[in-house]
Amino acid sequence: MTAQDGATTPRWLDEQEMAAWLPLLRVVQLLPQALDRRLRSEAGIGHAYDQVLATLSAQPERALAMGELARLTATSPSRLSHAVAALEERGWVSRRPCPTDRRIQYACLTDGGFALLAGIAPGHVAEVRRVVFDGLDAEDVARLRVLMTTLSGVLAEPPVPSAQVAREGHVRGA
Amino acid sequence: MTAQDGATTPRWLDEQEMAAWLPLLRVVQLLPQALDRRLRSEAGIGHAYDQVLATLSAQPERALAMGELARLTATSPSRLSHAVAALEERGWVSRRPCPTDRRIQYACLTDGGFALLAGIAPGHVAEVRRVVFDGLDAEDVARLRVLMTTLSGVLAEPPVPSAQVAREGHVRGA
DNA sequence: CCGTGACAGTTGAAGGTTCAAGCAACTTCT
DNA sequence: AGAAGTTGCTTGAACCTTCAACTGTCACGG
Structure with missing residues (x-):
């Protein structure tokens, strides 16, 4: 039942992919779930909120403009606003x-x-170590770094305006 | 914040890590966000719901017990129940x-x-290709496969029933 | 000086996810 | 059979995220 039929299909994922x-x-x-669960049971906040606090703590004055903070944590202004409101209330x-x-x-x-x-x-770093780094050797970590850097680079680009995604003729391997 | 207290702190992440x-x-x-946005604009559902539909479509009878479906999509029973309710309504x-x-x-x-x-x-496969595989060659894909398989294996394990929670600094409440 | 537009951040509603209970059907033990 | 425990799934409340609209401030041009 794989949708292999359409003429508009850009090339299905092969077995390796x-x-x-x-x-x-x-x-x-699963990774965010694991991090969230641990943090929530320990501090009552999810790892998104923890990231906000951690980013602030790394600044010289422990302070940052909302916009900068949003950029550094890769969250939307709206989400950050809600998050900071919740953190402020606590x-x-x-x-x-x-x-x-x-304005700032x-x-x-x-x-x-x-x-x-x-x-x-x-506890947080222990959890990160447990779920990620305990299973990897130094070479694995280096490969992970390269791969994730590549992917995060693509993901940081603008979300592609509209429909012009599907033009890929190249077929190599089934 | 550089914690190195041997006893309670497991060892901070080094530069490579x-x-x-x-x-x-x-x-x-960012990856779930990218997938969600594309799917939501095209079908009005997030990629979690798409995964449910896709998993069902891969079954011989296009049907699956809720429990099996939850296991295959790595979601909680509760979440799946809500998801299927929403999908049923549509x-x-x-x-x-x-x-x-x-019971089943x-x-x-x-x-x-x-x-x-x-x-x-x-459109979905095109997006996956754009954000993930377009930037990788065959060797990268192989490395990605090995690394992600390792990590997902750890993450699939039970959330550590009790094990090493010992250090509860307990700041909660407030 | 005032209008226009861009920028920074906030708000509220809608939808999704999680957690803790809960219900109903099956199983096991006696 | 009947009580107790287990399994499979559902429910409701609380929380988080997202989207679109909105307020207030600054910058530029007439």
Whole structure:
């Protein structure tokens, strides 16, 4: 029941590609779940929120404009706004206006937020190590780095305006 | 924040690991977004729902017990229940009871669901190709397969029942 | 100075995911 | 048979993400 028939089909995934695609799909689905579960049981926040806090903590002033923060964490402005609102309500982040440009808001990591981060970081890195790096040797890590850098580069590009994706004549291997 | 306290901290990520971890995190975050956006604009469903339909379409009878379907798509029973309910409401899946075990429900892909799938499959595979395989040569694909298979194997294991949670710094509440 | 447009961030509603309960049907043990 | 436990799936509430619309601010040009 594979859709191989259409004349408009750009070339189906071959066996090798499929053998890479299915596990990748699984990793992409299960890895955030694993990270979320651990963090949520330890701190009550998902790993997306943790990433916000961690990114702030890495800044010299523990503060960042919303836009920059959104860019660094690869999230949408809307999502970040909601996230920072939730984190602010829990006292881990505070907002401060920018003196020179009143459109800009800075998100600042509070001492409480920093303490929280310090508390959960060990467990978090242990989990990352368990699910990712414990199974890999140095060469694997190097290959993973190259591959993921390539993919994240493509994913960072704009989402392709519209329909002009499907023009690929090249057929090589079935 | 550089934690190196041997006893509680398992060992921080070194430079090589960090250089692999950050792009991996990004891929894990952006890849589902890219797939979701494309599918949602074409069919009004996210890629999780598409995966349900696709898995059903690959079965001999285009049907599967909920439990099996949950296992194959690596989703929780609850999530699948909600998903199938939504897909059923749109007429792409129907539920049928099992004659021999009345606890079991079969999810069946309808003709409409199959037609939808046939319609979106070309665009979907084109997107997968664009964001993943267009940037990789045959060796890269082989490496990706090995790496992702390893990781998905670890992730498939039980979420660590109790094991090493010992260090609970407990900052929660607040 | 005022209008236009771009930019930074927020808001609310709709939909998806998760968690903890819960119900019903099967199994096992006595 | 009947009680107790297990399995298979569903439900509802809380939360998170997304999308489109919106507010307020700045920059530019007449």
